[in-house]
Amino acid sequence: MNLIVLFKDDFLNGSGKVRISGRRLKHVLEVHRACAGDELCVGISGGQIGRGKITHLTNEHLEMDVRLSIAPPPALPVTLVLALPRPKVLRRTLTAASSMGVKKIILINSYRVEKSFWQSPALVKESIERQLVLGLEQARDTVMPEVITKPLFKPFVEDELPAIIRDTTALLAHPQASASCPRGLEVRVTLVVGPEGGFIPYEIEKLTACGFIPVKMGERTLSVESAVPALLARLF
Amino acid sequence: MNLIVLFKDDFLNGSGKVRISGRRLKHVLEVHRACAGDELCVGISGGQIGRGKITHLTNEHLEMDVRLSIAPPPALPVTLVLALPRPKVLRRTLTAASSMGVKKIILINSYRVEKSFWQSPALVKESIERQLVLGLEQARDTVMPEVITKPLFKPFVEDELPAIIRDTTALLAHPQASASCPRGLEVRVTLVVGPEGGFIPYEIEKLTACGFIPVKMGERTLSVESAVPALLARLF
Known part of the structure:
Protein backbone atom coordinates (compact mmCIF):
# COMPACT_ATOMS: atom_id res chain seq x y z
CA MET A 1 0.00 0.00 0.00
CA ASN A 2 2.01 2.96 -1.29
CA LEU A 3 -0.98 5.29 -0.85
CA ILE A 4 -4.04 5.08 1.37
CA VAL A 5 -7.18 5.83 -0.62
CA LEU A 6 -9.56 7.91 1.50
CA PHE A 7 -13.29 8.12 0.91
CA LYS A 8 -15.76 10.91 1.85
CA ASP A 9 -16.99 8.87 4.85
CA ASP A 10 -13.48 8.78 6.32
CA PHE A 11 -13.48 12.56 6.89
CA LEU A 12 -14.69 13.86 10.23
CA ASN A 13 -17.46 16.32 9.36
CA GLY A 14 -16.00 18.60 6.70
CA SER A 15 -12.59 18.96 8.32
CA GLY A 16 -9.15 17.94 7.02
CA LYS A 17 -9.14 15.21 9.70
CA VAL A 18 -9.84 11.59 8.80
CA ARG A 19 -10.40 8.47 10.87
CA ILE A 20 -9.82 4.99 9.41
CA SER A 21 -9.99 1.44 10.74
CA GLY A 22 -10.19 -2.12 9.38
CA ARG A 23 -7.94 -3.29 6.53
CA ARG A 24 -6.20 0.05 6.05
CA LEU A 25 -5.44 0.45 9.75
CA LYS A 26 -4.13 -3.13 9.89
CA HIS A 27 -1.77 -2.42 7.01
CA VAL A 28 -0.46 0.78 8.63
CA LEU A 29 0.17 -1.08 11.91
CA GLU A 30 1.62 -4.29 10.50
CA VAL A 31 3.41 -3.26 7.30
CA HIS A 32 4.22 0.42 7.65
CA ARG A 33 4.66 -0.03 11.42
CA ALA A 34 3.86 3.67 11.73
CA CYS A 35 3.60 5.70 14.95
CA ALA A 36 1.74 8.88 15.94
CA GLY A 37 3.55 11.80 14.29
CA ASP A 38 4.53 9.82 11.18
CA GLU A 39 3.34 10.98 7.77
CA LEU A 40 1.72 8.67 5.24
CA CYS A 41 0.97 9.09 1.55
CA VAL A 42 -2.80 9.51 1.13
CA GLY A 43 -5.24 10.50 -1.59
CA ILE A 44 -8.97 11.14 -1.80
CA SER A 45 -10.94 8.81 -4.05
CA GLY A 46 -11.21 10.49 -7.43
CA GLY A 47 -9.17 13.49 -6.28
CA GLN A 48 -5.84 14.81 -5.11
CA ILE A 49 -2.89 13.17 -3.40
CA GLY A 50 -1.04 14.46 -0.34
CA ARG A 51 0.22 13.60 3.13
CA GLY A 52 -1.58 12.48 6.24
CA LYS A 53 0.07 13.18 9.59
CA ILE A 54 -0.95 10.63 12.22
CA THR A 55 -2.41 12.40 15.24
CA HIS A 56 -3.86 9.40 17.06
CA LEU A 57 -3.17 5.67 16.61
CA THR A 58 -4.62 2.71 18.49
CA ASN A 59 -5.52 -0.85 17.57
CA GLU A 60 -9.07 0.37 16.89
CA HIS A 61 -8.50 3.38 14.67
CA LEU A 62 -6.13 5.91 13.23
CA GLU A 63 -6.65 9.65 12.91
CA MET A 64 -4.72 11.84 10.52
CA ASP A 65 -4.53 15.51 9.55
CA VAL A 66 -4.62 15.46 5.80
CA ARG A 67 -3.22 17.95 3.30
CA LEU A 68 -3.88 17.22 -0.38
CA SER A 69 -1.96 19.06 -3.09
CA ILE A 70 -0.93 16.86 -6.04
CA ALA A 71 -2.94 15.55 -8.99
CA PRO A 72 -3.11 11.75 -9.39
CA PRO A 73 -0.89 10.23 -12.13
CA PRO A 74 -2.25 10.35 -15.69
CA ALA A 75 -4.54 7.53 -16.84
CA LEU A 76 -3.69 5.23 -19.74
CA PRO A 77 -5.69 6.18 -22.86
CA MET B 1 -1.31 -26.16 -21.12
CA ASN B 2 -0.67 -25.25 -24.76
CA LEU B 3 2.18 -27.77 -24.96
CA ILE B 4 2.95 -30.89 -22.93
CA VAL B 5 6.60 -30.91 -21.87
CA LEU B 6 7.95 -34.47 -22.12
CA PHE B 7 10.98 -35.71 -20.20
CA LYS B 8 13.40 -38.57 -21.04
CA ASP B 9 11.63 -40.85 -18.53
CA ASP B 10 8.32 -40.46 -20.36
CA PHE B 11 9.66 -42.30 -23.44
CA LEU B 12 9.16 -46.05 -23.65
CA ASN B 13 12.70 -47.46 -24.16
CA GLY B 14 14.20 -45.45 -27.00
CA SER B 15 11.04 -45.36 -29.14
CA GLY B 16 8.97 -42.40 -30.30
CA LYS B 17 6.24 -43.62 -27.93
CA VAL B 18 5.61 -41.89 -24.61
CA ARG B 19 3.47 -42.71 -21.62
CA ILE B 20 2.35 -40.02 -19.16
CA SER B 21 0.14 -39.91 -16.08
CA GLY B 22 -0.52 -37.61 -13.10
CA ARG B 23 -0.98 -33.88 -13.58
CA ARG B 24 -0.44 -33.87 -17.33
CA LEU B 25 -2.90 -36.73 -17.90
CA LYS B 26 -5.46 -34.99 -15.69
CA HIS B 27 -5.15 -31.83 -17.76
CA VAL B 28 -5.56 -33.72 -21.05
CA LEU B 29 -8.69 -35.46 -19.71
CA GLU B 30 -10.31 -32.51 -17.98
CA VAL B 31 -9.29 -29.46 -19.99
CA HIS B 32 -8.40 -30.71 -23.47
CA ARG B 33 -11.07 -33.44 -23.15
CA ALA B 34 -9.04 -35.39 -25.71
CA CYS B 35 -9.80 -38.86 -27.06
CA ALA B 36 -7.66 -41.65 -28.57
CA GLY B 37 -6.71 -40.54 -32.08
CA ASP B 38 -6.47 -36.84 -31.17
CA GLU B 39 -3.21 -34.98 -31.62
CA LEU B 40 -1.67 -32.78 -28.94
CA CYS B 41 1.15 -30.24 -29.06
CA VAL B 42 4.18 -31.72 -27.28
CA GLY B 43 7.87 -30.92 -26.84
CA ILE B 44 10.85 -32.64 -25.28
CA SER B 45 12.47 -30.83 -22.36
CA GLY B 46 15.32 -28.76 -23.76
CA GLY B 47 14.58 -29.90 -27.32
CA GLN B 48 12.20 -29.86 -30.24
CA ILE B 49 8.45 -29.36 -30.46
CA GLY B 50 5.98 -31.49 -32.44
CA ARG B 51 2.77 -33.48 -32.26
CA GLY B 52 1.74 -36.44 -30.14
CA LYS B 53 -1.00 -38.72 -31.50
CA ILE B 54 -2.90 -40.40 -28.68
CA THR B 55 -2.83 -44.18 -29.16
CA HIS B 56 -4.18 -45.22 -25.76
CA LEU B 57 -6.05 -43.22 -23.12
CA THR B 58 -7.43 -44.36 -19.77
CA ASN B 59 -7.86 -42.71 -16.37
CA GLU B 60 -4.45 -44.17 -15.40
CA HIS B 61 -2.25 -43.19 -18.31
CA LEU B 62 -1.98 -41.85 -21.80
CA GLU B 63 0.21 -43.16 -24.60
CA MET B 64 1.22 -41.11 -27.63
CA ASP B 65 3.25 -41.56 -30.80
CA VAL B 66 5.42 -38.50 -30.92
CA ARG B 67 6.99 -36.72 -33.88
CA LEU B 68 9.21 -33.73 -33.09
CA SER B 69 10.24 -31.32 -35.84
CA ILE B 70 10.22 -27.64 -34.76
CA ALA B 71 12.72 -25.66 -32.70
CA PRO B 72 11.38 -24.04 -29.52
CA PRO B 73 10.73 -20.27 -29.66
CA PRO B 74 13.74 -17.97 -29.16
CA ALA B 75 14.74 -17.04 -25.61
CA LEU B 76 14.78 -13.45 -24.37
CA PRO B 77 18.36 -12.12 -24.16
Whole structure:
Protein backbone atom coordinates (compact mmCIF):
# COMPACT_ATOMS: atom_id res chain seq x y z
CA MET A 1 0.00 0.00 0.00
CA ASN A 2 2.01 2.96 -1.29
CA LEU A 3 -0.98 5.29 -0.85
CA ILE A 4 -4.04 5.08 1.37
CA VAL A 5 -7.18 5.83 -0.62
CA LEU A 6 -9.56 7.91 1.50
CA PHE A 7 -13.29 8.12 0.91
CA LYS A 8 -15.76 10.91 1.85
CA ASP A 9 -16.99 8.87 4.85
CA ASP A 10 -13.48 8.78 6.32
CA PHE A 11 -13.48 12.56 6.89
CA LEU A 12 -14.69 13.86 10.23
CA ASN A 13 -17.46 16.32 9.36
CA GLY A 14 -16.00 18.60 6.70
CA SER A 15 -12.59 18.96 8.32
CA GLY A 16 -9.15 17.94 7.02
CA LYS A 17 -9.14 15.21 9.70
CA VAL A 18 -9.84 11.59 8.80
CA ARG A 19 -10.40 8.47 10.87
CA ILE A 20 -9.82 4.99 9.41
CA SER A 21 -9.99 1.44 10.74
CA GLY A 22 -10.19 -2.12 9.38
CA ARG A 23 -7.94 -3.29 6.53
CA ARG A 24 -6.20 0.05 6.05
CA LEU A 25 -5.44 0.45 9.75
CA LYS A 26 -4.13 -3.13 9.89
CA HIS A 27 -1.77 -2.42 7.01
CA VAL A 28 -0.46 0.78 8.63
CA LEU A 29 0.17 -1.08 11.91
CA GLU A 30 1.62 -4.29 10.50
CA VAL A 31 3.41 -3.26 7.30
CA HIS A 32 4.22 0.42 7.65
CA ARG A 33 4.66 -0.03 11.42
CA ALA A 34 3.86 3.67 11.73
CA CYS A 35 3.60 5.70 14.95
CA ALA A 36 1.74 8.88 15.94
CA GLY A 37 3.55 11.80 14.29
CA ASP A 38 4.53 9.82 11.18
CA GLU A 39 3.34 10.98 7.77
CA LEU A 40 1.72 8.67 5.24
CA CYS A 41 0.97 9.09 1.55
CA VAL A 42 -2.80 9.51 1.13
CA GLY A 43 -5.24 10.50 -1.59
CA ILE A 44 -8.97 11.14 -1.80
CA SER A 45 -10.94 8.81 -4.05
CA GLY A 46 -11.21 10.49 -7.43
CA GLY A 47 -9.17 13.49 -6.28
CA GLN A 48 -5.84 14.81 -5.11
CA ILE A 49 -2.89 13.17 -3.40
CA GLY A 50 -1.04 14.46 -0.34
CA ARG A 51 0.22 13.60 3.13
CA GLY A 52 -1.58 12.48 6.24
CA LYS A 53 0.07 13.18 9.59
CA ILE A 54 -0.95 10.63 12.22
CA THR A 55 -2.41 12.40 15.24
CA HIS A 56 -3.86 9.40 17.06
CA LEU A 57 -3.17 5.67 16.61
CA THR A 58 -4.62 2.71 18.49
CA ASN A 59 -5.52 -0.85 17.57
CA GLU A 60 -9.07 0.37 16.89
CA HIS A 61 -8.50 3.38 14.67
CA LEU A 62 -6.13 5.91 13.23
CA GLU A 63 -6.65 9.65 12.91
CA MET A 64 -4.72 11.84 10.52
CA ASP A 65 -4.53 15.51 9.55
CA VAL A 66 -4.62 15.46 5.80
CA ARG A 67 -3.22 17.95 3.30
CA LEU A 68 -3.88 17.22 -0.38
CA SER A 69 -1.96 19.06 -3.09
CA ILE A 70 -0.93 16.86 -6.04
CA ALA A 71 -2.94 15.55 -8.99
CA PRO A 72 -3.11 11.75 -9.39
CA PRO A 73 -0.89 10.23 -12.13
CA PRO A 74 -2.25 10.35 -15.69
CA ALA A 75 -4.54 7.53 -16.84
CA LEU A 76 -3.69 5.23 -19.74
CA PRO A 77 -5.69 6.18 -22.86
CA VAL A 78 -7.15 2.69 -23.18
CA THR A 79 -10.40 0.80 -22.92
CA LEU A 80 -9.63 -2.80 -21.96
CA VAL A 81 -12.15 -5.32 -23.29
CA LEU A 82 -11.48 -8.60 -21.54
CA ALA A 83 -13.11 -12.00 -22.02
CA LEU A 84 -14.17 -12.81 -18.45
CA PRO A 85 -11.32 -14.84 -16.90
CA ARG A 86 -11.74 -17.40 -14.11
CA PRO A 87 -12.29 -15.70 -10.75
CA LYS A 88 -8.73 -15.93 -9.39
CA VAL A 89 -7.28 -14.52 -12.60
CA LEU A 90 -10.02 -11.86 -12.79
CA ARG A 91 -9.10 -10.59 -9.32
CA ARG A 92 -5.38 -10.33 -10.11
CA THR A 93 -5.97 -8.83 -13.54
CA LEU A 94 -8.31 -6.15 -12.19
CA THR A 95 -5.65 -5.14 -9.65
CA ALA A 96 -2.88 -5.15 -12.27
CA ALA A 97 -4.91 -3.13 -14.79
CA SER A 98 -5.93 -0.65 -12.08
CA SER A 99 -2.30 -0.24 -10.97
CA MET A 100 -1.20 0.44 -14.54
CA GLY A 101 -3.76 3.22 -15.00
CA VAL A 102 -6.57 1.58 -16.98
CA LYS A 103 -9.80 3.47 -16.27
CA LYS A 104 -12.35 1.52 -18.31
CA ILE A 105 -12.66 -2.26 -18.32
CA ILE A 106 -15.42 -4.14 -20.14
CA LEU A 107 -15.79 -7.83 -19.24
CA ILE A 108 -17.32 -9.75 -22.13
CA ASN A 109 -18.48 -13.27 -22.86
CA SER A 110 -16.82 -15.67 -25.28
CA TYR A 111 -17.37 -19.31 -26.27
CA ARG A 112 -14.46 -20.34 -24.05
CA VAL A 113 -15.64 -18.41 -20.97
CA GLU A 114 -17.15 -20.97 -18.60
CA LYS A 115 -20.76 -20.08 -17.75
CA SER A 116 -20.03 -20.47 -14.03
CA PHE A 117 -17.58 -17.54 -14.16
CA TRP A 118 -20.55 -15.19 -14.58
CA GLN A 119 -21.95 -16.37 -11.23
CA SER A 120 -18.68 -15.87 -9.35
CA PRO A 121 -18.59 -13.74 -6.18
CA ALA A 122 -15.53 -12.08 -7.79
CA LEU A 123 -18.03 -10.20 -9.99
CA VAL A 124 -19.94 -8.67 -7.09
CA LYS A 125 -19.51 -4.88 -7.06
CA GLU A 126 -17.75 -4.82 -3.65
CA SER A 127 -15.28 -7.51 -4.73
CA ILE A 128 -14.44 -5.72 -7.97
CA GLU A 129 -13.96 -2.43 -6.10
CA ARG A 130 -11.68 -4.10 -3.53
CA GLN A 131 -9.37 -5.36 -6.29
CA LEU A 132 -9.37 -2.00 -8.06
CA VAL A 133 -8.51 -0.12 -4.83
CA LEU A 134 -5.56 -2.51 -4.29
CA GLY A 135 -4.24 -1.43 -7.69
CA LEU A 136 -4.72 2.27 -6.89
CA GLU A 137 -2.94 1.85 -3.55
CA GLN A 138 -0.05 0.12 -5.31
CA ALA A 139 0.35 2.82 -7.99
CA ARG A 140 -0.44 5.89 -5.81
CA ASP A 141 -3.55 6.69 -7.82
CA THR A 142 -6.98 7.77 -6.63
CA VAL A 143 -9.24 7.48 -9.68
CA MET A 144 -11.37 4.31 -9.60
CA PRO A 145 -11.65 2.49 -12.93
CA GLU A 146 -15.11 1.77 -14.29
CA VAL A 147 -15.90 -1.93 -14.80
CA ILE A 148 -18.81 -2.96 -17.04
CA THR A 149 -20.05 -6.50 -17.72
CA LYS A 150 -21.46 -7.57 -21.10
CA PRO A 151 -22.56 -11.20 -20.88
CA LEU A 152 -23.78 -11.42 -24.50
CA PHE A 153 -20.99 -11.47 -27.11
CA LYS A 154 -22.84 -10.91 -30.38
CA PRO A 155 -25.11 -7.98 -29.45
CA PHE A 156 -22.22 -6.30 -27.64
CA VAL A 157 -19.87 -6.59 -30.62
CA GLU A 158 -22.51 -5.67 -33.20
CA ASP A 159 -24.45 -2.95 -31.41
CA GLU A 160 -22.12 -1.36 -28.84
CA LEU A 161 -18.49 -1.95 -29.80
CA PRO A 162 -18.54 0.20 -32.99
CA ALA A 163 -19.29 3.33 -30.92
CA ILE A 164 -16.66 2.37 -28.30
CA ILE A 165 -13.85 2.03 -30.84
CA ARG A 166 -14.69 5.23 -32.74
CA ASP A 167 -11.60 7.49 -32.77
CA THR A 168 -9.45 4.79 -31.15
CA THR A 169 -6.88 2.32 -32.48
CA ALA A 170 -8.74 -0.98 -32.09
CA LEU A 171 -6.38 -3.89 -31.36
CA LEU A 172 -7.14 -7.55 -30.74
CA ALA A 173 -4.42 -9.47 -28.87
CA HIS A 174 -4.21 -12.71 -30.82
CA PRO A 175 -1.22 -15.08 -30.66
CA GLN A 176 -1.88 -16.25 -34.25
CA ALA A 177 -1.86 -12.72 -35.70
CA SER A 178 0.64 -11.82 -38.40
CA ALA A 179 1.19 -8.21 -37.24
CA SER A 180 3.27 -7.37 -34.17
CA CYS A 181 1.78 -5.37 -31.33
CA PRO A 182 2.80 -1.70 -31.83
CA ARG A 183 4.96 0.13 -29.28
CA GLY A 184 4.80 3.50 -27.53
CA LEU A 185 1.47 4.68 -28.97
CA GLU A 186 0.20 8.15 -28.11
CA VAL A 187 -3.35 7.60 -29.32
CA ARG A 188 -6.45 6.21 -27.64
CA VAL A 189 -6.60 2.42 -27.87
CA THR A 190 -9.36 -0.14 -27.48
CA LEU A 191 -7.61 -3.41 -26.58
CA VAL A 192 -9.39 -6.76 -26.65
CA VAL A 193 -7.87 -9.70 -24.76
CA GLY A 194 -9.41 -13.15 -25.23
CA PRO A 195 -10.07 -16.03 -22.83
CA GLU A 196 -7.68 -18.82 -21.88
CA GLY A 197 -7.69 -21.03 -24.97
CA GLY A 198 -8.32 -17.97 -27.16
CA PHE A 199 -11.32 -16.68 -29.07
CA ILE A 200 -12.91 -19.12 -31.52
CA PRO A 201 -12.64 -18.27 -35.27
CA TYR A 202 -16.22 -16.91 -35.35
CA GLU A 203 -15.37 -14.42 -32.59
CA ILE A 204 -12.13 -13.36 -34.31
CA GLU A 205 -14.16 -12.79 -37.50
CA LYS A 206 -16.77 -10.69 -35.70
CA LEU A 207 -14.09 -8.56 -34.02
CA THR A 208 -12.08 -8.01 -37.21
CA ALA A 209 -15.30 -7.20 -39.09
CA CYS A 210 -15.97 -4.60 -36.38
CA GLY A 211 -12.57 -3.04 -37.14
CA PHE A 212 -10.09 -4.70 -34.79
CA ILE A 213 -6.58 -5.42 -36.01
CA PRO A 214 -5.18 -8.72 -34.66
CA VAL A 215 -1.71 -8.23 -33.15
CA LYS A 216 0.68 -10.57 -31.36
CA MET A 217 3.57 -10.29 -28.90
CA GLY A 218 6.14 -12.63 -30.41
CA GLU A 219 5.62 -16.35 -30.81
CA ARG A 220 4.57 -17.00 -27.24
CA THR A 221 1.00 -17.36 -26.00
CA LEU A 222 0.85 -15.63 -22.63
CA SER A 223 -1.62 -16.20 -19.83
CA VAL A 224 -4.21 -13.43 -19.36
CA GLU A 225 -2.54 -12.23 -16.18
CA SER A 226 0.85 -11.80 -17.89
CA ALA A 227 -0.60 -10.63 -21.21
CA VAL A 228 -2.46 -7.63 -19.76
CA PRO A 229 0.57 -5.94 -18.10
CA ALA A 230 2.80 -6.95 -21.02
CA LEU A 231 0.45 -5.48 -23.67
CA LEU A 232 -0.15 -2.27 -21.72
CA ALA A 233 3.59 -1.76 -21.12
CA ARG A 234 4.32 -2.29 -24.77
CA LEU A 235 1.48 -0.14 -26.13
CA PHE A 236 2.11 2.97 -23.98
CA MET B 1 -1.31 -26.16 -21.12
CA ASN B 2 -0.67 -25.25 -24.76
CA LEU B 3 2.18 -27.77 -24.96
CA ILE B 4 2.95 -30.89 -22.93
CA VAL B 5 6.60 -30.91 -21.87
CA LEU B 6 7.95 -34.47 -22.12
CA PHE B 7 10.98 -35.71 -20.20
CA LYS B 8 13.40 -38.57 -21.04
CA ASP B 9 11.63 -40.85 -18.53
CA ASP B 10 8.32 -40.46 -20.36
CA PHE B 11 9.66 -42.30 -23.44
CA LEU B 12 9.16 -46.05 -23.65
CA ASN B 13 12.70 -47.46 -24.16
CA GLY B 14 14.20 -45.45 -27.00
CA SER B 15 11.04 -45.36 -29.14
CA GLY B 16 8.97 -42.40 -30.30
CA LYS B 17 6.24 -43.62 -27.93
CA VAL B 18 5.61 -41.89 -24.61
CA ARG B 19 3.47 -42.71 -21.62
CA ILE B 20 2.35 -40.02 -19.16
CA SER B 21 0.14 -39.91 -16.08
CA GLY B 22 -0.52 -37.61 -13.10
CA ARG B 23 -0.98 -33.88 -13.58
CA ARG B 24 -0.44 -33.87 -17.33
CA LEU B 25 -2.90 -36.73 -17.90
CA LYS B 26 -5.46 -34.99 -15.69
CA HIS B 27 -5.15 -31.83 -17.76
CA VAL B 28 -5.56 -33.72 -21.05
CA LEU B 29 -8.69 -35.46 -19.71
CA GLU B 30 -10.31 -32.51 -17.98
CA VAL B 31 -9.29 -29.46 -19.99
CA HIS B 32 -8.40 -30.71 -23.47
CA ARG B 33 -11.07 -33.44 -23.15
CA ALA B 34 -9.04 -35.39 -25.71
CA CYS B 35 -9.80 -38.86 -27.06
CA ALA B 36 -7.66 -41.65 -28.57
CA GLY B 37 -6.71 -40.54 -32.08
CA ASP B 38 -6.47 -36.84 -31.17
CA GLU B 39 -3.21 -34.98 -31.62
CA LEU B 40 -1.67 -32.78 -28.94
CA CYS B 41 1.15 -30.24 -29.06
CA VAL B 42 4.18 -31.72 -27.28
CA GLY B 43 7.87 -30.92 -26.84
CA ILE B 44 10.85 -32.64 -25.28
CA SER B 45 12.47 -30.83 -22.36
CA GLY B 46 15.32 -28.76 -23.76
CA GLY B 47 14.58 -29.90 -27.32
CA GLN B 48 12.20 -29.86 -30.24
CA ILE B 49 8.45 -29.36 -30.46
CA GLY B 50 5.98 -31.49 -32.44
CA ARG B 51 2.77 -33.48 -32.26
CA GLY B 52 1.74 -36.44 -30.14
CA LYS B 53 -1.00 -38.72 -31.50
CA ILE B 54 -2.90 -40.40 -28.68
CA THR B 55 -2.83 -44.18 -29.16
CA HIS B 56 -4.18 -45.22 -25.76
CA LEU B 57 -6.05 -43.22 -23.12
CA THR B 58 -7.43 -44.36 -19.77
CA ASN B 59 -7.86 -42.71 -16.37
CA GLU B 60 -4.45 -44.17 -15.40
CA HIS B 61 -2.25 -43.19 -18.31
CA LEU B 62 -1.98 -41.85 -21.80
CA GLU B 63 0.21 -43.16 -24.60
CA MET B 64 1.22 -41.11 -27.63
CA ASP B 65 3.25 -41.56 -30.80
CA VAL B 66 5.42 -38.50 -30.92
CA ARG B 67 6.99 -36.72 -33.88
CA LEU B 68 9.21 -33.73 -33.09
CA SER B 69 10.24 -31.32 -35.84
CA ILE B 70 10.22 -27.64 -34.76
CA ALA B 71 12.72 -25.66 -32.70
CA PRO B 72 11.38 -24.04 -29.52
CA PRO B 73 10.73 -20.27 -29.66
CA PRO B 74 13.74 -17.97 -29.16
CA ALA B 75 14.74 -17.04 -25.61
CA LEU B 76 14.78 -13.45 -24.37
CA PRO B 77 18.36 -12.12 -24.16
CA VAL B 78 18.00 -11.25 -20.48
CA THR B 79 19.26 -12.23 -17.08
CA LEU B 80 16.60 -11.37 -14.51
CA VAL B 81 17.98 -10.50 -11.07
CA LEU B 82 15.06 -10.45 -8.68
CA ALA B 83 14.95 -9.55 -4.99
CA LEU B 84 13.31 -12.67 -3.53
CA PRO B 85 9.54 -11.95 -3.40
CA ARG B 86 7.13 -13.51 -0.92
CA PRO B 87 6.36 -17.14 -1.81
CA LYS B 88 3.01 -16.59 -3.59
CA VAL B 89 4.45 -13.82 -5.73
CA LEU B 90 7.64 -15.82 -6.37
CA ARG B 91 5.59 -18.73 -7.76
CA ARG B 92 3.58 -16.53 -10.12
CA THR B 93 6.60 -14.49 -11.19
CA LEU B 94 8.64 -17.60 -12.00
CA THR B 95 5.80 -18.88 -14.19
CA ALA B 96 5.37 -15.50 -15.90
CA ALA B 97 9.12 -15.06 -16.54
CA SER B 98 9.37 -18.62 -17.85
CA SER B 99 6.40 -18.08 -20.19
CA MET B 100 7.98 -14.91 -21.56
CA GLY B 101 11.25 -16.65 -22.43
CA VAL B 102 13.59 -15.68 -19.58
CA LYS B 103 16.27 -18.37 -19.26
CA LYS B 104 18.32 -17.13 -16.32
CA ILE B 105 16.86 -15.89 -13.04
CA ILE B 106 18.98 -14.94 -10.03
CA LEU B 107 17.09 -14.53 -6.74
CA ILE B 108 18.94 -12.15 -4.43
CA ASN B 109 18.59 -10.79 -0.93
CA SER B 110 17.77 -7.21 -0.03
CA TYR B 111 17.10 -5.34 3.22
CA ARG B 112 13.36 -5.51 2.53
CA VAL B 113 13.29 -9.25 1.77
CA GLU B 114 11.84 -10.94 4.86
CA LYS B 115 14.26 -13.55 6.22
CA SER B 116 11.47 -16.16 6.32
CA PHE B 117 11.14 -16.02 2.51
CA TRP B 118 14.49 -17.83 2.24
CA GLN B 119 13.03 -20.78 4.19
CA SER B 120 9.92 -21.05 2.03
CA PRO B 121 8.99 -24.38 0.38
CA ALA B 122 8.52 -22.30 -2.79
CA LEU B 123 12.34 -22.25 -3.04
CA VAL B 124 12.68 -26.05 -3.05
CA LYS B 125 14.06 -27.26 -6.41
CA GLU B 126 10.93 -29.27 -7.27
CA SER B 127 8.64 -26.35 -6.52
CA ILE B 128 10.69 -23.96 -8.65
CA GLU B 129 10.74 -26.45 -11.51
CA ARG B 130 6.98 -26.95 -11.31
CA GLN B 131 6.38 -23.21 -11.72
CA LEU B 132 8.87 -22.97 -14.58
CA VAL B 133 7.27 -25.89 -16.43
CA LEU B 134 3.85 -24.20 -16.13
CA GLY B 135 5.36 -21.21 -17.94
CA LEU B 136 6.88 -23.40 -20.68
CA GLU B 137 3.55 -25.20 -21.16
CA GLN B 138 1.78 -21.85 -21.48
CA ALA B 139 4.21 -20.45 -24.06
CA ARG B 140 4.89 -23.67 -26.03
CA ASP B 141 8.54 -23.69 -25.01
CA THR B 142 10.74 -26.60 -23.87
CA VAL B 143 13.89 -24.97 -22.52
CA MET B 144 13.94 -24.85 -18.71
CA PRO B 145 15.21 -21.60 -17.24
CA GLU B 146 18.06 -21.75 -14.74
CA VAL B 147 17.26 -20.33 -11.29
CA ILE B 148 20.10 -19.44 -8.92
CA THR B 149 19.76 -18.15 -5.33
CA LYS B 150 22.20 -15.62 -3.84
CA PRO B 151 21.22 -14.98 -0.23
CA LEU B 152 24.03 -12.46 0.47
CA PHE B 153 23.55 -9.08 -1.22
CA LYS B 154 26.96 -7.41 -0.80
CA PRO B 155 29.29 -10.24 -1.87
CA PHE B 156 27.01 -11.05 -4.80
CA VAL B 157 26.94 -7.44 -6.05
CA GLU B 158 30.66 -6.84 -5.44
CA ASP B 159 32.17 -10.15 -6.48
CA GLU B 160 29.80 -11.78 -8.99
CA LEU B 161 27.57 -9.19 -10.60
CA PRO B 162 30.38 -7.36 -12.50
CA ALA B 163 31.11 -10.50 -14.53
CA ILE B 164 27.38 -11.16 -15.10
CA ILE B 165 26.71 -7.68 -16.55
CA ARG B 166 29.79 -7.63 -18.80
CA ASP B 167 28.66 -7.06 -22.43
CA THR B 168 25.06 -6.47 -21.33
CA THR B 169 22.93 -3.36 -20.83
CA ALA B 170 22.53 -3.31 -17.04
CA LEU B 171 19.20 -1.83 -15.95
CA LEU B 172 17.75 -1.36 -12.50
CA ALA B 173 13.96 -1.00 -12.37
CA HIS B 174 13.47 1.86 -9.93
CA PRO B 175 10.25 3.90 -9.66
CA GLN B 176 12.24 6.98 -8.51
CA ALA B 177 14.62 6.90 -11.51
CA SER B 178 14.82 9.91 -13.79
CA ALA B 179 15.38 7.90 -17.01
CA SER B 180 12.56 6.01 -18.74
CA CYS B 181 12.87 2.29 -19.38
CA PRO B 182 14.07 1.84 -22.99
CA ARG B 183 11.93 0.04 -25.60
CA GLY B 184 12.54 -2.67 -28.17
CA LEU B 185 16.19 -3.39 -27.34
CA GLU B 186 18.13 -5.90 -29.40
CA VAL B 187 21.03 -6.27 -27.00
CA ARG B 188 21.61 -8.55 -24.00
CA VAL B 189 20.17 -7.05 -20.83
CA THR B 190 20.71 -7.67 -17.13
CA LEU B 191 17.55 -6.46 -15.40
CA VAL B 192 17.33 -5.99 -11.63
CA VAL B 193 13.90 -5.81 -9.99
CA GLY B 194 13.72 -4.89 -6.31
CA PRO B 195 11.53 -6.12 -3.44
CA GLU B 196 8.10 -4.84 -2.46
CA GLY B 197 8.87 -1.51 -0.82
CA GLY B 198 11.92 -1.10 -3.07
CA PHE B 199 15.66 -1.31 -2.54
CA ILE B 200 17.07 0.88 0.24
CA PRO B 201 19.39 3.77 -0.79
CA TYR B 202 22.53 1.75 0.10
CA GLU B 203 21.47 -1.03 -2.28
CA ILE B 204 20.67 1.45 -5.05
CA GLU B 205 24.14 2.96 -4.56
CA LYS B 206 25.86 -0.43 -4.70
CA LEU B 207 23.99 -1.37 -7.89
CA THR B 208 24.66 1.93 -9.65
CA ALA B 209 28.32 1.75 -8.57
CA CYS B 210 28.40 -1.69 -10.20
CA GLY B 211 27.18 -0.14 -13.45
CA PHE B 212 23.38 -0.37 -13.36
CA ILE B 213 21.30 2.46 -14.83
CA PRO B 214 18.10 3.16 -12.85
CA VAL B 215 15.05 3.27 -15.13
CA LYS B 216 11.35 3.69 -14.47
CA MET B 217 8.08 2.86 -16.21
CA GLY B 218 6.10 6.08 -15.84
CA GLU B 219 5.04 7.52 -12.50
CA ARG B 220 3.45 4.37 -11.18
CA THR B 221 5.07 1.89 -8.80
CA LEU B 222 4.02 -1.57 -9.95
CA SER B 223 3.88 -4.77 -7.94
CA VAL B 224 6.64 -7.29 -8.72
CA GLU B 225 4.22 -9.60 -10.49
CA SER B 226 3.04 -6.85 -12.85
CA ALA B 227 6.45 -5.18 -13.17
CA VAL B 228 8.24 -8.26 -14.50
CA PRO B 229 5.94 -8.92 -17.52
CA ALA B 230 5.61 -5.16 -18.11
CA LEU B 231 9.38 -4.54 -18.12
CA LEU B 232 10.11 -7.57 -20.31
CA ALA B 233 7.42 -6.59 -22.83
CA ARG B 234 8.74 -3.06 -22.99
CA LEU B 235 12.43 -3.99 -23.24
CA PHE B 236 12.16 -6.60 -26.03
